[in-house]
Amino acid sequence: MKNLFRIIAVMTVAMLLVTTSCKKDDDDPTPTPYEYLTAGDWKITGMEFNPGIDIGLGIVITDIYNDFMEDCSKDDLMTFNTDGTLTEDEGPTKCDPEDPQTTNDATWTLTDNDKTLTMIDPDFGPSSATVLVLNETTLKLSSTDIPDIGLETDDVTVIITMTLQK
Numbered sequence: 001m002k003n004l005f006r007i008i009a010v011m012t013v014a015m016l017l018v019t020t021s022c023k024k025d026d027d028d029p030t031p032t033p034y035e036y037l038t039a040g041d042w043k044i045t046g047m048e049f050n051p052g053i054d055i056g057l058g059i060v061i062t063d064i065y066n067d068f069m070e071d072c073s074k075d076d077l078m079t080f081n082t083d084g085t086l087t088e089d090e091g092p093t094k095c096d097p098e099d100p101q102t103t104n105d106a107t108w109t110l111t112d113n114d115k116t117l118t119m120i121d122p123d124f125g126p127s128s129a130t131v132l133v134l135n136e137t138t139l140k141l142s143s144t145d146i147p148d149i150g151l152e153t154d155d156v157t158v159i160i161t162m163t164l165q166k
Contacts (some may be wrong), residue, residue, distance in 0.1 A: 033114035041077040046161035
């Protein structure tokens, strides 16, 4: 009787091992925001003021990306490294040929349940943004932390959209 019990126990364990090892991986977990952010190089593909900034004469600035960003900056890449450093690459066209191709002296953190992205640049200090969208292709940020550009920017939010480059 003990041998029969052992045989049944061994067969049960063997069947469990076989059925669980052959299970398809259809239930892969969704990547975390951290995994999305560190998945590759990000490029800014949009930047806008909301609401727009009235600079007078009926002119309201909203689309920073298309109206003010230089083409040589539009091909720059940002890489959020897993060690918390931020690599910035000038892309194929540099605005200043004397600038290094890449810098790696900034850092980043993702906090508040992955809803706040803070980047710390040694030259400009910390800058925080609210994460609006973060998935396999898009990073969209919102911030009221706007650099002084000589215009009245109180109560203005800048929306930055980045697209993952594969």
